[in-house]
Amino acid sequence: MPNQLNTEALLTLAKSTNPLDECSECRSLICSGWESLPYSFNSDSLALIGTLRSNDEEKSWEEYHPNGTQLWSSDAPIAIDFHPYNRCDVYQCKNCLRVYLRYTEYGGYYIDERIRAVDPNLIVTLPMK
Numbered sequence: 001m002p003n004q005l006n007t008e009a010l011l012t013l014a015k016s017t018n019p020l021d022e023c024s025e026c027r028s029l030i031c032s033g034w035e036s037l038p039y040s041f042n043s044d045s046l047a048l049i050g051t052l053r054s055n056d057e058e059k060s061w062e063e064y065h066p067n068g069t070q071l072w073s074s075d076a077p078i079a080i081d082f083h084p085y086n087r088c089d090v091y092q093c094k095n096c097l098r099v100y101l102r103y104t105e106y107g108g109y110y111i112d113e114r115i116r117a118v119d120p121n122l123i124v125t126l127p128m129k
């Protein structure tokens with residue numbers, strides 16, 4: 001079981017990187033909103049750092065969009081208690097240390113691996129429920 005990260009840990013991790021760096025390893029992955037993982041993606045370039053998934057099975061499907069964004073918006077807030085962040089694992093590029101979130105969407109007839117680069121400015125801290 002990977003490390004459980006809370007909002008503060010994710011924020012610290014994301015702030016420790018310089019998102020302006022051009023990186024030959026993960027350049028094709030840099031996306032401000034969610035995207036399907038490209039087929040050309042080399043999984044060796046990312047290291048698993050931790051997870052945002054909690055142990056309890058009752059994961060909310062609720063999303064957090066106070067400002068009219070939607071799941072795919074490039075400026076959608078990152079609220080780790082909400083879908084899809086409560087299903088995400090946290091990865092870091094081994095080369096430039098850029099932080100990424102990944103989760104797998106299970107549709108009826110497909111599995112879609114999705115990835116989003118973490119912008120620390122989009123991480124929101126919410127009061128505990």
Ligand SMILES: [Zn+2]
Nearest residue numbers: 023026093096
């Ligand atoms: Zn990189």
